[in-house]
Amino acid sequence: MAEITSSIPFADPSWHQDKTNPYYKDSHRALQKFIRNYVDTQIAPNVAQWEQQGFVPEENFKKHASLGFLAAAVFPLPIDQLAGIKLPAGINASGTDVETEWDEFHDSILIDEMARCGYLGTVWGINGGATVGGAPLSVYGNQLQKQKYLAPLLRGTQRHCLMITEPDIGSDVGGMTTTADKSKDGKHYVLNGQKKWVTQGQWATHALCAARTGGPGPKGVSVFIVDLSTKGIARTKMENSGVKSSGSTFVDLDEVLVPVENLLGVENKGFEIIMSTSAFTHERLWVGITALRLCRVALEDSYKHALKRETFGKPLFENQVIRQKFSKMAGLIEPTQFFMESLVHRSVRTSPLEFSPLAALLKVQAAHNLEKISRETQQVFGGLGYSRTGAGARVEQISRDVRVLVVSGGSEEILQDMITKSLKKLAKL
Ligand SMILES: Cc1cc2nc3c(=O)[nH]c(=O)nc-3n(C[C@H](O)[C@H](O)[C@H](O)COP(=O)(O)OP(=O)(O)OC[C@H]3O[C@@H](n4cnc5c(N)ncnc54)[C@H](O)[C@@H]3O)c2cc1C
Known part of the structure; x- marks a missing residue:
């Protein structure tokens, strides 16, 4: 078993040693120990290799998913989609006992201990888009969307990415130029535009993609669940200074048909979802x-x-x-x-x-x-x-x-x- 806290001063937060800290319960300490052992034995020894090759191997991603790390990456937990999933360290997803229930500090410990591998590309790459994709689907998705997209995301059978940034629009999210016009038969939105720096874009199966459905500014933006195998989508690998194993990608959208039922939330209210x-x-x-x-x-x-x-x-x-x-x-x-x-x-x-x-x-x-x-x-x-x-x-x-x-x-x-x-x-x- 890996040591649960470092002997180097300031290398670990003081609550590890301070048993009187009011924020941390026994189940938090058990989770910290569990993830530390997992990271030290199964992640840290491989991260340099994964960063060099530019991806986290499928078997390691599957193992990560099987240990409940993808499901636990969404906070608050999407309780209704967790059937059959065991959370890391066997922490309860919900129940009557607040002492053992997954809460905001389990969430922060998970983020903290995963980052301890030191390689941000791996932290993003092994997450399968659960952090960025899961919460918006959980909060804004309808029941069918949750079943079709959120449940597989939590189990690692789908991988998601977030497509907001464009070549000409980054900070000014409300100014995006990718368009989503309704098809004549009203069954689809037709997406045209480009998205840039899409983390996980190289291997994601689905995207939450923001596009303009209305007038100029933030009030004309909607968010769609896009199946990335749809005709008209071209992906190109991007080379950045770091985070090589995170799968950064440039995406071209050319007449991409997205079924109307894949609108997330309400048309023209996508900016609210993003923010x-x-x-x-x-x-x-x-x-x-x-x-x-x-x-x-x-x-x-x-x-x-x-x-x-x-x-x-x-x-x-x-x-x-x-x-x-x-x-x-x-x-x-x-x-x-x-x-x-x-x-x-x-x-x-x-x-x-x-x-x-x-x-x-x-x-x-x-x-x-x-x-x-x-x-x-x-x-x-x-x-x-x-x-x-x-x-x-x-x-x-x-x-x-x-x-x-x-x-x-x-x-x-x-x-x-x-x-x-x-x-x-x-x-x-
Ligand atoms: C490795 C990587 C991964 C990423 N992953 C994703 C992803 O998965 N999905 C996604 O959608 N996007 C992603 N992004 C994009 C990221 O969110 C944008 O880079 C970010 O929003 C900033 O946009 P920009 O790069 O276009 O900068 P710009 O908006 O062009 O801004 C350039 C600089 O000017 C500053 N600036 C801009 N406007 C003003 C102003 N009015 N006043 C003062 N200063 C200003 C900014 O702070 C910034 O420092 C990623 C980026 C990188 C590098």
Whole structure:
């Protein structure tokens, strides 16, 4: 059994040692132990290879699904679609006993422990699109859509992706130009346009695709469930700085027929789905928790290196200027951890209007921390921090993945403005 917490200071959150922490119950601790063992034995030993080859093998994806990780990736859990699925560590999906029921902290522990593998491409690649696709289907899908698309997604028999960004439209989601016009017989929407940076796009079977059904602006956007084997869809692999095993893809849509029953929610109300708590707000919490864990991964690896590596006849760690780096990093990590935990607690107790800007604040701050810590930990590694193999490999990988956590799911400048505007409005100033 892998050790359940690291002996390196600040490599793990303090609740692991603090049995009095009020947020964490026995079932949270059992889940943390279960995922740590799974990641250390079945994920971490393979991640470098998967990143190099550009995909997570089918057998590992299936194993991940069979352990209940895809079903558990959707929060709140889609209870009515979970028949026959066992959640990780045998945690109950629902029941009368709140002590053992899956809750918001099981969700945050799952995100945290998966990110500990250090390779964002694998975290995205092995998830099968359950995180981005599951929640909108669960909240906005009708019963038939849930049976046809959500149930298979939770079991890993379908893989989904999210198609929002276009070559000319990223932050300005409401300005998208992909169109969805009704066919003459009224049975289909006909999709035309292009989508860019579609994570999982290389192997996804279905997409949640946003397109324009109405007039200009956010009020003319709808979301569709698209079968990616439909005629008129062409996919091209994209090469990015990092996240190679996440399957980033450019998608051309040319006269693609989507049955009208595959409209998700209400026509022209798609912008609400995209911006809803179930979609982007949870994604921002997800990015915040993931970035925070990657900070700890980078700190842990560089700390171990500083203890071992000798320069000028003594370990690097014996230099005051090097030691200071670790306390500075901890000064970024620990306050963000406590903010994150308070937000996770509030996530199911606060109105979406209040919660959304706070989740965005966490995302911006945690990604910003990671940019700084990525730089400092590479510096501790010297040349090894620039090498894809050896002790600095995870830190080097993080340096290539970090920028996407700043840009995607709402880019920094856009979110910072949204945070200030939303909170001013809520304060009625
Ligand atoms: C690896 C990767 C994976 C991704 N996965 C997906 C996916 O699965 N599905 C999907 O739909 N999209 C995905 N994206 C796209 C991502 O969501 C967008 O990159 C993001 O929304 C920003 O859009 P953009 O890149 O077009 O930047 P732009 O909108 O062109 O903005 C460029 C820069 O200018 C800033 N900016 C823009 N407008 C303003 C303004 N008014 N004031 C001040 N600053 C501004 C932005 O913050 C940004 O820094 C992914 C991107 C990457 C790189």
